[in-house]
Amino acid sequence: MKFLIIAPALFLSNIVAQAANLNAVTNDPESGIYLTASDYKNKQLHLAGDQSTNNKLRLNDFLGGRTLTMSHNGEDHKFSKDGIYGYRDKDGSDYRLYKSNSAKYKILENGAVVIYKAEQTGNKQTGFKPLVQYYFSNGVAGDVHLLSLANLERTFKGQPAFDIIDANFQTDSDLIKYDEYHQQFRINRLLAKL
Template sequence: MKTLKFSMILLALFLLKTFAQATPLNAATNDPKSGIYLTAFDYKHNQLHLASDQSTSNKFRLNDFFGGKTLTLSHEGKNYQFSKDSIYGYRDKDGNDYRFYKSNSAKYKILENGRIVIYERQQPGNKQTGFKPLVRYYFSDGVNGEVYPLSLHHLKNVFKDQPAFEVIDANFQTDDDLTKYDNYHHMFRINHLLVKLL
């Protein structure tokens, strides 16, 4: 009887160890780290094309100099070239998502996809900023909407005939207020207030 119990315990430990080792491997192959979003639908549904995982590594060349119109992706030893105005965007190796919009060289880092999509764009600094990059914030109403500077003027104009207008008008006094992050809810304050209207 003791031998049977001991054998059952050994079998259970063996199966537990085997399952614990197999789970991370399966999870990693289903969790791409970088790739291309061909459309807004792809971004919205987290469908990356030419996606990397633990066994592969993607390298991007954005060809940004002189307003380059193409993005080159090195994937599994092959180079793929995309026209920036024909794809939605991409996810880099650090898990950051970017959207291309109108100007071929304009890439917008997606900070949050909530009631509004909030973006960040860095531009080279100058003498006045001590050559630190200038960070500007933008938004769109939906993942495929027009991109505007994140300002009270633009938000009120986009939502002028909707209940969101009243929320914006009552809760934000300056453009800087719009970039405040709500640490408790882990989202931008503007999105936390607007999501209540849905």
């Protein structure tokens, strides 16, 4: 009698485990390197691959390492961080490397302005929680600046975008408001109307 109860339970748990495994394989995003801003814009990954190609990315961040290593099909490829635009990690998130060997900016949205997020290690004052700051660039190849009203107004001075920013945003924290309905940052939704 116990066998009749245990056998179906084992069978069902095996099916659930196989389904979860199948899901993990089909949802495995590609990772790789963006050599240029144009590559990022056109979504052309160099050394693109997933788990089947054994893609592994090592940022070599220890002591401000100047290179990153991409293992692809068992072969290591080294890149100078200041010689490439960025990379896509194994989770499918895109990052831009900009001017500093250790600075990596997660690309949150590529719209009228490109919006990035960067995290720094927390300290005693923050309870060791990571410090999150938001940045922007005017286009994928533009300079990266802290996302602030002053920086946006300086970047778009004398352009129609300046008037939209001035009329719709009062504080720096207003700039990171996300429009859930339109699935984009509010600033990009407003600037897209130009």
